[in-house]
Amino acid sequence: MDLKIKRKSNKTVITGSLVENYPHDLQMYKVPPTENISLHEFEALALERLTLLRCLSTATTLKGLRPYSEEWTEFVLNDLKTQGLKYYARLCEKSSCGTQDVASLQARRKDHIAHFILRLAYCRTEELRRWYIARELELFKMRFITMKSDDVDAFFNQNNLCYTSISDDEKNELIKYLRESTFHQSTQNIETFKFYKVKFFEVLDLVKARKVYLKGGYAYIPHKDFISVLSAQFRTHLRQSLAIACQHLGEIEQDERLVSLLKGLHQSYSGNDFISNTKIVIPIESIDSLSVKSFPLCMRQLHENLRSAHHLKHGGRLQYGLFLKGIGVTLEDSLRFWREEFTKIMELDKFEKQYAYNIRYNYGKEGSKKNYTPFNCLRIITNNVGPGECHGCPFRHSDINILKNKLKGYGLEGQAVNDILDVTKKGHFQIACSKYFDTVHNTGLDLGINHPNQFFEESQKLLQGEIKVVPKKEPKPSNNIKKEQDNFEDMDLDEITEWKET
Amino acid sequence: MADQHDENLLPDMLPLYYTRYFPQNIFCRWLSCGNNPKPLSNRELSFTLADDVYLRYLSINDQKEFQTLLQKKCPHKLDIGAVYNTKPSIDRHDAVVLARELVFDIDLTDYDEVRTCCQEAIVCDKCWKFMVVACEIIHTALRDDFGFQNILWVFSGRRGVHCWVSDYEARTLDSPGRAAVADYLCLIMGGENQNKKVHFASDLHSSIWRSLTIIDKYFEEILQDQELISTTEGLKSFLKMIPDETLATQVQENLERMPRSSLERWDTFVTTYNKYCKENINATRKIKYLVEEIKIQYCYPRLDVNVTKGFNHLLKSPFSIHPKTGKVSVVFKPEHAKSFKLEEIPTIYTLLDDSAQDNVQHQSNMRAAVKNFQELVFSLEKAEAMRRKNDANASLLEF
Ligand code: SF4
Ligand SMILES: [Zn+2]
Numbered sequence: 001m002d003l004k005i006k007r008k009s010n011k012t013v014i015t016g017s018l019v020e021n022y023p024h025d026l027q028m029y030k031v032p033p034t035e036n037i038s039l040h041e042f043e044a045l046a047l048e049r050l051t052l053l054r055c056l057s058t059a060t061t062l063k064g065l066r067p068y069s070e071e072w073t074e075f076v077l078n079d080l081k082t083q084g085l086k087y088y089a090r091l092c093e094k095s096s097c098g099t100q101d102v103a104s105l106q107a108r109r110k111d112h113i114a115h116f117i118l119r120l121a122y123c124r125t126e127e128l129r130r131w132y133i134a135r136e137l138e139l140f141k142m143r144f145i146t147m148k149s150d151d152v153d154a155f156f157n158q159n160n161l162c163y164t165s166i167s168d169d170e171k172n173e174l175i176k177y178l179r180e181s182t183f184h185q186s187t188q189n190i191e192t193f194k195f196y197k198v199k200f201f202e203v204l205d206l207v208k209a210r211k212v213y214l215k216g217g218y219a220y221i222p223h224k225d226f227i228s229v230l231s232a233q234f235r236t237h238l239r240q241s242l243a244i245a246c247q248h249l250g251e252i253e254q255d256e257r258l259v260s261l262l263k264g265l266h267q268s269y270s271g272n273d274f275i276s277n278t279k280i281v282i283p284i285e286s287i288d289s290l291s292v293k294s295f296p297l298c299m300r301q302l303h304e305n306l307r308s309a310h311h312l313k314h315g316g317r318l319q320y321g322l323f324l325k326g327i328g329v330t331l332e333d334s335l336r337f338w339r340e341e342f343t344k345i346m347e348l349d350k351f352e353k354q355y356a357y358n359i360r361y362n363y364g365k366e367g368s369k370k371n372y373t374p375f376n377c378l379r380i381i382t383n384n385v386g387p388g389e390c391h392g393c394p395f396r397h398s399d400i401n402i403l404k405n406k407l408k409g410y411g412l413e414g415q416a417v418n419d420i421l422d423v424t425k426k427g428h429f430q431i432a433c434s435k436y437f438d439t440v441h442n443t444g445l446d447l448g449i450n451h452p453n454q455f456f457e458e459s460q461k462l463l464q465g466e467i468k469v470v471p472k473k474e475p476k477p478s479n480n481i482k483k484e485q486d487n488f489e490d491m492d493l494d495e496i497t498e499w500k501e502t
Numbered sequence: 503m504a505d506q507h508d509e510n511l512l513p514d515m516l517p518l519y520y521t522r523y524f525p526q527n528i529f530c531r532w533l534s535c536g537n538n539p540k541p542l543s544n545r546e547l548s549f550t551l552a553d554d555v556y557l558r559y560l561s562i563n564d565q566k567e568f569q570t571l572l573q574k575k576c577p578h579k580l581d582i583g584a585v586y587n588t589k590p591s592i593d594r595h596d597a598v599v600l601a602r603e604l605v606f607d608i609d610l611t612d613y614d615e616v617r618t619c620c621q622e623a624i625v626c627d628k629c630w631k632f633m634v635v636a637c638e639i640i641h642t643a644l645r646d647d648f649g650f651q652n653i654l655w656v657f658s659g660r661r662g663v664h665c666w667v668s669d670y671e672a673r674t675l676d677s678p679g680r681a682a683v684a685d686y687l688c689l690i691m692g693g694e695n696q697n698k699k700v701h702f703a704s705d706l707h708s709s710i711w712r713s714l715t716i717i718d719k720y721f722e723e724i725l726q727d728q729e730l731i732s733t734t735e736g737l738k739s740f741l742k743m744i745p746d747e748t749l750a751t752q753v754q755e756n757l758e759r760m761p762r763s764s765l766e767r768w769d770t771f772v773t774t775y776n777k778y779c780k781e782n783i784n785a786t787r788k789i790k791y792l793v794e795e796i797k798i799q800y801c802y803p804r805l806d807v808n809v810t811k812g813f814n815h816l817l818k819s820p821f822s823i824h825p826k827t828g829k830v831s832v833v834f835k836p837e838h839a840k841s842f843k844l845e846e847i848p849t850i851y852t853l854l855d856d857s858a859q860d861n862v863q864h865q866s867n868m869r870a871a872v873k874n875f876q877e878l879v880f881s882l883e884k885a886e887a888m889r890r891k892n893d894a895n896a897s898l899l900e901f
Contacts, residue, residue, distance in 0.1 A: 177708040200648060201675065204682035210707040214686075217649025217671065305694075314808070353554050384685075384807055385693035387612050398695035406695075 022108035024097040024155055026143050028234060033113045042117060043261060049114035052088050053135040055079045060138065061378060061450060064428045067138055068145055076142070092143055096151045097158075119238075120252060121262045123245040127373065133238050140234050144227050152226075161230075165194045166220070174213070178220060183211035193222040203228040284333035287324075293440055294459035296433055296452045297394045298380060299323050301406075305390045310344040315383065316391040317355070319375055321362045326374035326453040331363045376451045377430050395429035412439055509825060511851070512578060513552055516823065519850050520572040523830075524821050525872045530565040532879045535886050536603055536668050537585045544600075546583030546590040548816055549575050550825075558583075558816075559590040578825045581816040585673075599814045604650075604672035604680060606687075607809040607817065608636045609662035616800055618728050618736065623826075625661045627844060628727040633663050634839045635720050636803035639713045640665060641836040643687060647709055648672075652882045654875075655839070657847060659824025659831045663839075664817055668882050670889055677813050684810040689713075689802050697742040700795040700802075714794055717801045724801055725764045731771075732762040743796055746789050749778050820875065823850050832871035833878070 037045075055076055059065050065072040073092075080089040087107040115136070122132035147155070156162070171178070179190045183206070197218045206212035206219060206228050213220045221228070253259045282290070291303045302320040306312050312320065317338075324334055338359055342351045357366055364371040375383075377393065385392040394403060400421060407417045416439040424432040433449040441462050449455050520526075534542045547560045557575070562568045584602040588594065610629055614621055619628040637655060644650045644667060652668040667673075675683070689710070692699040702710075725731070731740045737757060744750040753774050757767045772793060779786045809815050818824075820833050828849040834842060848864035848871075855861060 180705065180708045180711065183704075201671075201679050201682075204678055208682040208685040210686055210709070213708060214647040215649075216646070301695075349554075353556075384688075384691065385696075386807065387615055387690065387693070387699070387804060389693040390695065392693060394695065397693055399697055402695045402697075 018105040018109060019100055022105055022112065024151070024158055025091050025094075025104065025108060026140070026147065026151075026155055027108070027112060028159055028230075028237070029112065029115050030237070032116050033109075035113075037113065039257065045110055045114040046117045046121065046261070048085055048088070048110075049118050051083055052080065052085060052139070053118070053132070055083065056135050056138045056142075057131075061430075064431060068142060073142060073146075092139070092146070094146060094148075096148065097154045119242060119245050120249070123242040123249065129239070129242050132242070133235060136238060137231055137235055141227060141231055144230065156226075161226075163196045163198065163226075165196050171195055174215070174220065177213050177215075181210070181213035182220070182222060183209075183225075184222070190222075195220050195222055196226075198229055202232055204232060280328040281330060282328040284329055284337045287329075287337070290327075290456075293463065294456050296449065296455040297406075297436060298392065299452055299456075301390060301394055306341050310341045312391075313389045314358075315385065315389050317358060318362070319380060319383075319391040321359060322372060322374040323452055323456075325362055327456050331360065331365065334363070335359055374451070374453050377433070377449060380452070381429055393429055393433075395424045395432045400425065407436075412436075512823070512825065512828075513576060515850050515854055516576050516578070517573055518854055519823065520576075521569075523853055523868060524572070525875060526565055526568055526572075528872070528876050528879050529819075529821065530562075530568055531883065532668075532875070533582070535879065535882045536673060537601070538670075538886055538890075540585050540587075540600060543589050544586050546586065546814075546816075547819075548581045548583060549577035550579035550581075551575060552578055559592050559594075561590055578823075580819040580822040582819050583816045584814040601673040602813055604667040604675055604683065605809060605815065605817050606640060606665040607658070607662065607806040608633065608640075608665075608803055609658070609806060611661060612804040612806065615739075616728065616730070618730070618733070623661060625844060630842065630844060631720055631724055631727065632801065632803075634842075635717060635724075635801050637663060637665075637836040637839040638716050639803055640687065640805075642712065642716070643709055646712075647686075648683065651885060652878060653836075654820070654878050655834055655836050656818075656820045657829070657832050657834060657842075658818060659822070659829050660827050664831075666817075666820075669885070677811065680813065681807075681811045684805065684807040687803070688805050688807050689798050690804055697739065698745065698795070698799070700799045702791045702795060706791060706794065710794075710798075713802060714797060717797050721797060721801060722765055722768075725768055728764075730764050730800060731757065731767045732764045736764075737767075740796075743799065744789070744792065746778075746785060748782075748785075749775065749789065752778060821871075830868065830871070832867070833875040834871065835874055 058079070059072050059075045060067055063075060065075060077089050077093060080086070080092070087103070087110060090104075091107050091111055118132065122128045144152075144155075175191070178193075178195065182190060182193075184190060184193075197220055200207055200214055200217055200219045203212060203219045203221060203225065206221065206225060207214065212225065252262075287303065288307075291300050295303060299320060302312060302316050305316070306320070321334065321338075324337075325331075329337070335356060338355065339348070339351055342355060360366045362372060380391070381393045381396045383392050385397045394406070398406070403424065404417060404421055407420060408414075412420075416435070420432050420435045420439070423435065430449050433455070434445075434447050437447060437449060437455060437459070438444055441459060443462065445458075447454075447458055530542065533545055537545050541563075543561045543563045545561060546558070547562065549557045549560060551557065557577075560571065562571060583590070584599040586594075586597040587600050588597055590597055610617065610620075610625055610632065611622055613629065613632050617629045617632065620626055641653060641655070644653055644665075650667050650669045650672055654666040654668065656664045656666070658664050686709075690699045706714075729736060731737050737754075741750050741754055744753060753771055756770050756774050760767055760770060775789075775793060779789070809817065818831060820831055822831050823829070824831065828851050830848045830850065830853075832847060846860075846863060846867055848868040852858040852860045852864045853868060858864075
């Protein structure tokens with residue numbers, strides 16, 4: 001990497017003028033920093049950036065606030081201020097290019113360098129990259145959204161982003177469709193918007209959500225939607241840079257102090273990965289009884305479906321299979337378990353040929369032989385669930401009535417059911433899950449559930465009498481995973497070849 | 503007869519079929535175009551042999567090699583994978599997928615909760631109408647919204663259709679891009695635990711209005727064919743889609759009193775709904791698009807989005823034989839989907855048996871299918887030539 005670390009001197013050498021290098025509060029981080037900095041500053045900047053990213057993560061995943069909503073932004077800004085990160089707060093609050101005072105320039109410089117340091121810490125595995133990109137993107141968008149239009153224009157100019165708007169004739173011709181398909185507040189008047197034409201793949205998030213008019217491969221976007229174009233570019237650029245950084249890690253790791261610093265950073269990122277703990281083996285025979293109390297609703301549902309229908313569709317096999325692996329079911333037990341169910345409705349031969357492969361795959365014994373991590377709640381909640389499928393998160397993927405009946409059927413009493421349904425309706429699925437946990441275990445721990453395997457482990461701890469005195473908000477990273485972390489990969493659905501009957 | 507098939511005959515018949523009927527030349531040209539700028543050999547093919555032995559990472563250099571490979575292995579199933587940066591092989595786990603047609607898979611089993619005429623593997627001309635609607639909607643969207651030109655439609659061999667988009671932009675679209683296209687086109691969402699699978703929170707996108715216009719052309723026919731709300735059970739699941747309980751009760755009372763005709767019941771439902779909306783202006787926000795939502799849930803294409811999102815999902819090749827039905831995966835024009843008759847689809851058995859009753863008709867349908875394929879490949883080749891010329895000009899300009 002181009003980031004040079006100077007260890008002997010503590011003096012900061014600035015190459016090029018700050019004003020020239022940092023004309024704007026917001027940057028695309030296209031060029032890495034070239035100045036020399038002390039190890040001390042290196043560490044401080046890294047930790048501060050990490051705090052910033054964690055704060056975003058808390059707002060989005062733990063608090064369940066809608067990103068970029070007022071509450072979300074307010075939470076982030078307040079948190080930054082209480083954590084003593086005023087300079088980040090100010091960069092986020094009102095990104096602009098007007099002020100060129102020393103404080104602003106220094107803030108921009110720190111922002112720049114820190115971003116590049118964390119790239120090094122977070123480029124190692126797919127899971128880390130994913131987390132890092134998601135946070136950096138939130139940060140970028142948040143800052144862009146709060147910008148005033150002059151500053152936006154300046155930003156476009158500085159980054160060579162030029163687009164021309166469509167002619168009035170074209171706009172008049174399409175106005176009906178633009179009105180129908182462009183996402184806007186009812187108070188806004190589409191007629192006054194200027195529209196720009198970009199290729200549809202530049203605004204995938206708008207396409208995905210059907211918030212933009214498409215014609216002949218082009219998306220027609222108003223000015224405000226340029227954030228989509230930018231974040232797509234930002235994301236692609238960051239993804240590529242991380243891949244490159246990863247290839248060059250070896251060069252940096254010559255310096256042991258840096259190595260331990262960087263590794264320490266990413267390990268404290270977002271908790272446990274729940275890769276099976278080799279010490280505990282869960283015999284498959286105990287699954288039925290375990291599923292009643294220690295399985296979160298999503299897994300309990302899959303388990304019961306498998307038992308009654310003797311089959312699960314692909315999405316379900318993946319979600320449940322990895323969970324089982326995560327709690328400590330061995331490959332042999334797993335194979336036996338799936339085989340017993342599936343062969344109730346199909347020939348053994350068919351099972352061995354079409355399904356056993358996937359199970360071994362989950363354990364890293366087939367295909368690219370990677371050791372896959374069980375899915376976390378976010379992944380499960382954002383998954384697509386189609387007709388005939390029963391994976392996903394029941395709080396997210398069930399009709400309220402069906403959920404209600406299910407909870408009642410499990411013997412939860414009326415008040416508890418209503419509490420759970422209330423938060424579910426508001427869209428706080430993981431909080432609903434915590435409430436479910438508390439009800440089933442008769443506790444008031446109010447854990448933040450962010451992983452089905454965390455649910456399982458917490459439940460087991462309780463049942464085995466290891467009751468904790470202090471309810472904790474965030475699972476602390478456990479130690480047994482660190483050594484091997486690099487060997488584990490997040491599963492990319494692309495890699496799975498599914499046997500499909502046509 | 504078309505349905506007299508016997509899997510045991512396949513090992514003898516397939517080599518003949520591959521030599522006499524499989525359009526090898528056009529097939530290789532189609533793949534080569536789709537591989538551009540990489541050579542044909544970078545494309546993964548996979549074979550499933552008679553005893554379910556599964557061979558992945560096969561590849562061919564040219565048509566001759568293809569012919570030899572077909573004769574030697576005699577695959578019962580022939581799948582097409584992605585284009586890699588290198589010749590694919592089992593032990594190259596570092597191979598990277600560079601390109602792949604944008605593909606769609608629509609299968610009638612995903613309609614099992616709406617169709618009543620058949621279930622699972624069975625298909626009849628009544629439920630085929632769902633496929634007709636699906637082709638028209640997806641084809642129009644791919645062409646008008648995304649600007650794609652080279653769109654190939656293939657009968658999957660049993661109970662569905664596949665669609666392959668070969669435009670350069672589609673082939674090189676990355677995973678997030680594929681996911682976005684899939685999500686744009688996917689309106690029915692929800693698993694076993696969700697009765698109502700279509701929710702429109704805000705006003706309808708132009709593409710949804712257009713789809714509704716298409717659905718309307720077939721809606722009444724499908725409603726009657728499938729007896730969607732005439733049976734007690736059908737009515738029950740219909741009522742579950744109405745989120746407003748007062749309205750649901752009213753509809754139930756009105757419909758149960760009526761004769762059991764889906765069409766008349768539907769009209770009554772719409773009248774009841776309109777009246778209810780007028781009387782309860784406050785309650786209507788949630789059910790503003792209820793009628794549209796229900797139509798969509800009944801008739802809109804149910805895509806297997808995972809197939810579209812996956813960059814290297816293997817998909818059955820055009821003109822391969824479905825091992826269970828013996829039917830040829832014929833290429834058809836989307837505008838002809840309507841006149842598609844399932845029993846007129848050529849099978850390997852009738853093609854190879856001169857004395858079979860349907861032989862003549864199947865022969866001519868097979869020729870028509872190959873012609874459809876040819877036309878598409880020709881226009882794809884033209885488009886590729888144009889693109890390369892433009893690219894060359896563009897790079898000249900840079901000097
Ligand atoms: S919140 Fe997480 S653990 Fe709980 S049911 Fe949903 S996906 Fe499962
Ligand atoms: Zn049918």
